[in-house]
Amino acid sequence: MQGSPTQVTDGAPQLERTLGLKQVVMFGLAYMTPLIVLGTFGLLASGTGGAVPSAYLLALVAMLFTAYSYGRMAQAYPVAGSAYSYVRRAIDPRIGFLVGWAVLLDYLFLPMVIWLIGGAYLSAQFPDVPTWVWIVGFIAISTALNILGVRVAANVNTLLMTFQVLVLVLFVGFSIGYVIDHKGGGALLSTAPFGNDATTLSTLASGAAIAAYSFLGFDAVTTLTEETIDPKRTIPRAILLVTIIGGVIFVLTAYTTQLVHPGGTFSDPDSAAFDIAKTMGGSLLSSIVVAGLIVAQGASGLAAQASGSRLMYAMGRDAVLPRKVFGYLHPRLRTPTLNIAVTGVVGLIALKSSVATSTSFINFGAFTAFTFVNLSVIAHFFRQREDRDRSQVLSRVVVPAIGAGFDVWLLTKLDSKAITIGVIWLALGVLVLCYLTKLFRVPPPEMHFEDEDSAPAPQARPAADAQPQGAIA
Template sequence: MSAEAAAINPGQVTLKRSLRFWDLVLYGIILIQPTAPMPSFGVIYQEARGHVVTAILCALVAMLFTSVSYGRMARMYPHGGSAFMYVGKELHPSLGYLTGWCLAMDYILNPLICTIWCSKAAQNFLPEVPYVVFVIFFAVMFTALNLNGVETSARINAAMAAALGVVIVLVIVAALRYLFHLGHQPASFYKLPFYDPSSFSSQGLLRGTSIAVLTYIGFDGISTLTDEAKDPARSVPRAIVLTCLITGVLASIEVYLGQLCWPRGHAFPDIDTAYVHISGRIGGPILFAIVNGSLLLANVGSGMASQLGAARLLLAMGQDGAIPRRFFGAVHAKNRIPRNNVLLVGGICIVGALAFSYQLGTELLNYGALLAFMGVNISSLVLGWRQGKFGQWLPMLISLGGFVTCFFIWLNLGNMARIVGTAWAFAGVLLWIIRRKQTVLPGDPPGDGPGNTSGAVA
């Protein structure tokens, strides 16, 4: 920890350092959710040509490298760190802004893909209701609840994670029971989820891996708890790495059993809710309803929380002068929430859920996340060079490995995702240039230029 970070003003009220190592790991697992690979299982299966578990493990390698870099940067900048802070401090403020802009896309896309998945899952219960009706229903519900200040508490999130843990146990038991009743199978049967020579394609595997990254999104949230962690210099980096590892192992078990239990070559009734149909095959209508209902509730909670998170990030960017303050920096006087931003994100969810597929939304989210991960890896590499050059060769090598693997995965995102994501990035650059030239926009209150950093930072 730096001397500046260690020095605390005696008169300043600080957060209580009460979180232990395992508290941080549990927080990370709750953020990611133990059922993380289930919603995206179908699209990974489709793109990786049946090699879901291999794609999950390939993504794990990149995430482990990156988690080490996050840990090092959290140790260097221990006060509520984030990717755009690390990049801005270690590389350049403009690159930090671009990282934050790409992360803003992630925040906006998260409730969008939750809206899509919730609508598909609801159709499993009520297939006669048109998809568009459910899209409008869930987007309006997320927006209405957030406008009224309804937030999911940490206790509710922990309870949901525990419930999803029970669901995973039920799925694993049902899968093992199903496989037992299949009778004797050759050894090659159990190797097929890892490698099937009849369908394997390196390009397909990399495409699947670019989507499988979604399984790990959220581990970096642990770095925001450095002000509340005991011995953050040790506990935060270790918790970030262990959370990634636990997520990868648990996700691999879930998808491995799912692949074994679904006949190869058989199409799923709905690719977006494929794992729900696997649960119905191994556990009948009851397990189908349990898994579908549980994942539906989990995505409702995630959609609400991520919509409010997106609104708050836009609020911070508006108050910082990065985007027009009059609209994005406004806070509703009664409910004390960024109402304009909540409504905007709600509208984007409706339009996006009708225009985008779940797969495109997922790949766009990963576009921004992978760019942020590459930025953190490069920042960690530069930090190592600045601190000790070749004396820091091992962490520098790990950071370089994280950058190369994330960049390679990013290159294998779909063409449409890269086009839309790049357009978003260029829009951010253009907006940054305009704001740099206009210290005060017409109609904006004084101090709204890009140099104003008095606003909150998400």
């Protein structure tokens, strides 16, 4: 089913509705990268004493609360911008800007981290090829596909996700076969992977905080709201499906892998999954897992770059970022080409970065956004005077409050470097906000919509001599 571009009164190009539920779900799963469960298995098993499935179950429960809140806000405000748009409409424009600024740490720099990890995988397999070649290759291909259009990128993502799922199915199949051959069929129903003498509530809590990072991506589908057919129905369903499907994949894969290798002791936790694959299926299976992880990084980078460019487009359209750059859409391709290029340029930082340094701060923005989206559901409920239903207090106050509590807890589990960088980034955002609002005397500029409950149709944008107060031209 092909969508059509939203019409506007000034004739400016708009995002085009072309995506259905399947494509949006695949996009979210690609961002989430299901194969990451193998990449982080050794780290989680070491930290939890061999109870990786329990860590993922606890993280899944925590993330479901926030996923529910994202679905609620996607129904209330079906526009691009994700947490930035929800918070500025439900709570306050100034707080919304700061949340959007904070989440830029995640959306803008995550593609760089993904490409860096993908380059590291390829360099390990082909040591004679310089790492920069792989990183630049990832950036060039991803940028080209995203510029061609979200439908092209979504179709490629579907193909890459299919291969990723096949690798996971193969790995789980080998795990089951290995357990049956070496321990008997009854061992498949063991409870040992969920907890043992080395597992404590503290280790599980710390493991869940790390495992929660694997779920980052369910929220990214909200950035495609204005490119999705029937978004008020499709986006909330996609958010829950991505969270649940991802959680099931993580728990099942972790369970069967933990059966093959009980406990959390490894010669090298970073390569634990590769060593386990080699034990079960020799060099062939190990090579297939490596290939799967490389493909997964490609799919994840493609999705992350698309999401980041849409967030910047929403902020540029509102003129809280320079509109001529960040609010630009290509008139024919209907894609935010300049924003896509910006994320590609930022990705080049990977040429001089390490994985440890790069991943130290991106989750600060993610958990900040999660917290405020939950609070937005509560604020939206209390702001509805005529339609407020007290019977919805549980679903629209209690549930999001629990979600916010989980997210604050996860935020406190970040290392001190991540929190320090996040606070510095927020301080810069406050300075930008001071400029936009003339020291908080006027509200931040915003693009107004004629009908947010249906297809968003922006009104004529202000002329160059009549921009919103504080707008960045």
